[in-house]
Amino acid sequence: xxxxxxxxxxxxxxxxxxxxxxxxxxxGRHNYRIYPPDGGASCRFPTGAHGKKSxxxxxxxxxxxxxxxxxxxxxxLEKALPGL
Amino acid sequence: MVAWQHRIPTGPVKTATxxxxxxxxxxxxVGGTMTQEPKQTLPLLFSFREKVWGNxxxxxxxxxxxxxxxxxxxxxxxxxxxxxxxxVGIAAxxxxxxxxxxxxxxxxxxxxxxxxxxxxxxxxxxxxxxxxLGSRVDAITRRWWGAVKAVRAEETKAPNxxxxxxxxxxxxxxxxxxxxxTMNVVEAAxxxxxxxxxxxxxx
Numbered sequence: 001x002x003x004x005x006x007x008x009x010x011x012x013x014x015x016x017x018x019x020x021x022x023x024x025x026x027x028g029r030h031n032y033r034i035y036p037p038d039g040g041a042s043c044r045f046p047t048g049a050h051g052k053k054s055x056x057x058x059x060x061x062x063x064x065x066x067x068x069x070x071x072x073x074x075x076x077l078e079k080a081l082p083g084l
Numbered sequence: 085m086v087a088w089q090h091r092i093p094t095g096p097v098k099t100a101t102x103x104x105x106x107x108x109x110x111x112x113x114v115g116g117t118m119t120q121e122p123k124q125t126l127p128l129l130f131s132f133r134e135k136v137w138g139n140x141x142x143x144x145x146x147x148x149x150x151x152x153x154x155x156x157x158x159x160x161x162x163x164x165x166x167x168x169x170x171x172v173g174i175a176a177x178x179x180x181x182x183x184x185x186x187x188x189x190x191x192x193x194x195x196x197x198x199x200x201x202x203x204x205x206x207x208x209x210x211x212x213x214x215x216x217l218g219s220r221v222d223a224i225t226r227r228w229w230g231a232v233k234a235v236r237a238e239e240t241k242a243p244n245x246x247x248x249x250x251x252x253x254x255x256x257x258x259x260x261x262x263x264x265x266t267m268n269v270v271e272a273a274x275x276x277x278x279x280x281x282x283x284x285x286x287x
Binding site for chain 1: 172173174177191194195198201202219220221223224
């Protein structure tokens with residue numbers, strides 16, 4: 001099994017498009033906030049220092065795993081994001 | 085005061101939720117093989133209280149919440165991650181339990197900062213913060229209770245950690261402070277913390 005420590009935000013958002021279409025996201029001062037389409041609990045990633053607006057920000061694997069669990073799309077995200 | 089003075093023992097352990105032992109071989113981005121030993125999961129209770137400046141208001145937010153602590157060892161290096169159960173949707177990690185807990189507290193606080201920056205009055209802030217602090221997902225709450233069961237059955241060891249009552253209800257409060265309290269915040273900022281973080285293993 002191959003794992004990655006970091007994922008680009010844009011990769012995560014593209015994978016979410018596949019697994020849970022209709023998600024939207026916003027950028028706060030400290031966190032990205034990802035909203036599920038059904039209005040359930042949202043999920044947050046720290047923005048970090050780089051690539052905030054370009055989608056090139058790097059997100060640690062465990063944050064993505066947490067999102068997958070919160071949104072109930074673990075299996076799909078693991079397929080869409082090899083290395084998760 | 086957080087009573088985390090020793091690291092959780094490393095080596096293969098049973099996961100709290102699945103009760104299975106497994107070793108997963110992994111490869112990092114540059115192709116080196118890594119070995120991930122199974123996670124250890126601990127259910128945590130935490131208590132936070134912080135003052136937050138917003139647009140034209142000062143608020144105090146306190147919470148007694150729940151989180152899951154997960155330890156994984158990758159290629160011999162231990163990492164600890166703490167994931168929110170209530171509130172859900174935040175996570176933070178570190179090389180040790182102390183570092184992970186400190187990062188988790190900071191993550192919790194940065195959400196309050198974001199909400200303070202995004203709202204224009206206390207009423208809106210109050211509503212948004214209550215939505216955040218009250219957020220939970222049934223599947224993760226069930227996993228937390230599974231971890232509690234493992235601690236109670238002594239399948240999961242939590243050496244040197246204080247234990248707390250897992251049945252403690254999640255509570256939170258968002259209060260607007262009067263200007264007089266502002267002076268206390270300024271004083272607190274220059275000295276000690278307003279309230280030290282507390283964390284216990286739920287049992």
